[in-house]
Each structure stands twice: as C-alpha cells, then as structure tokens.
Amino acid sequence: MPDAVPAAPVPAAVPVLDPAVAALLKRDPAGLVCAVVQQHDTREVLMVAWMDETALASTLTTGRATYWSRSRRSLWRKGDTSGHVQHVKRVSLDCDGDALLVEVDQVGAACHTGDRTCFDARPLPVAAAGPGA
Numbered sequence: 001m002p003d004a005v006p007a008a009p010v011p012a013a014v015p016v017l018d019p020a021v022a023a024l025l026k027r028d029p030a031g032l033v034c035a036v037v038q039q040h041d042t043r044e045v046l047m048v049a050w051m052d053e054t055a056l057a058s059t060l061t062t063g064r065a066t067y068w069s070r071s072r073r074s075l076w077r078k079g080d081t082s083g084h085v086q087h088v089k090r091v092s093l094d095c096d097g098d099a100l101l102v103e104v105d106q107v108g109a110a111c112h113t114g115d116r117t118c119f120d121a122r123p124l125p126v127a128a129a130g131p132g133a
Helices: 053-062
Strands: 033-039 045-051 066-069 074-077 086-093 099-106
Touching: 045 053, 045 066, 045 099, 053 066, 053 074, 053 086
Parallel strands: 033 099
Antiparallel strands: 033 045, 066 074, 086 099
C-alpha cells in the first residue's frame, strides 16, 4: 500500500471556535464531530468527514472546508494538495449537536479516489419494502 500523501499545512493563524458554538457541540471520545458535506445547489451528498474545534473554527472563519484527518492525525484543508477545493456556503448543526451539515461549492472531485462523491462506487442492493413496494 503506498504511503499517504502528507497534508498541506493549515495556516498558522488558526482561529479559536466561539465558546457559544463550542458549548453546543457533542463530540465523540476523540473530540470530533461528524461533518456531512453536501453540494449547496444540487443537495448531492459528497462525503463525510470529521471536525475538531480548530477545524470548525477555521472553516467558519475562512470559508474553506477544513477537517481533522483521523488517519494522519492532523488538520487538512480540502483541496490544498489536490486542487479539489470546497468553498463553504453554510454550516448547520443538527438538533442533537453531534453532526454538522457543511454545504459547499465543490471544485473537482470530492472523493480521494477521483470520484465526484465518496458514494459513487459502492451502491448496495436494497430489497423492495414498504408502501408501493
């Protein structure tokens, strides 16, 4: 398996998350919140990633999607190495505070495989059930 490409550094002046926003977050044991990423105009789900407070603060203040890479154990701003940038249009917190919806304008592929979305390559069969099935 080839070595992972190192993430480009996130700018040094990373902002601090507003304490009022931080208080709303329900983090997993690693301090992360799930981020569902969606194309803002078509509503297409592009990918799922993870954010810590620093990634969320950077996303909210720069307008560029920044995530926490669990495999690299570091921040990464989407598009810094690939050119497949995510310009953030809106970020919403779900009713439980444990997931974020990040609405973006995606430039290029969202998935590291080169697919438009991370959900293009592996559709699973679903048995027909329910009304009208």
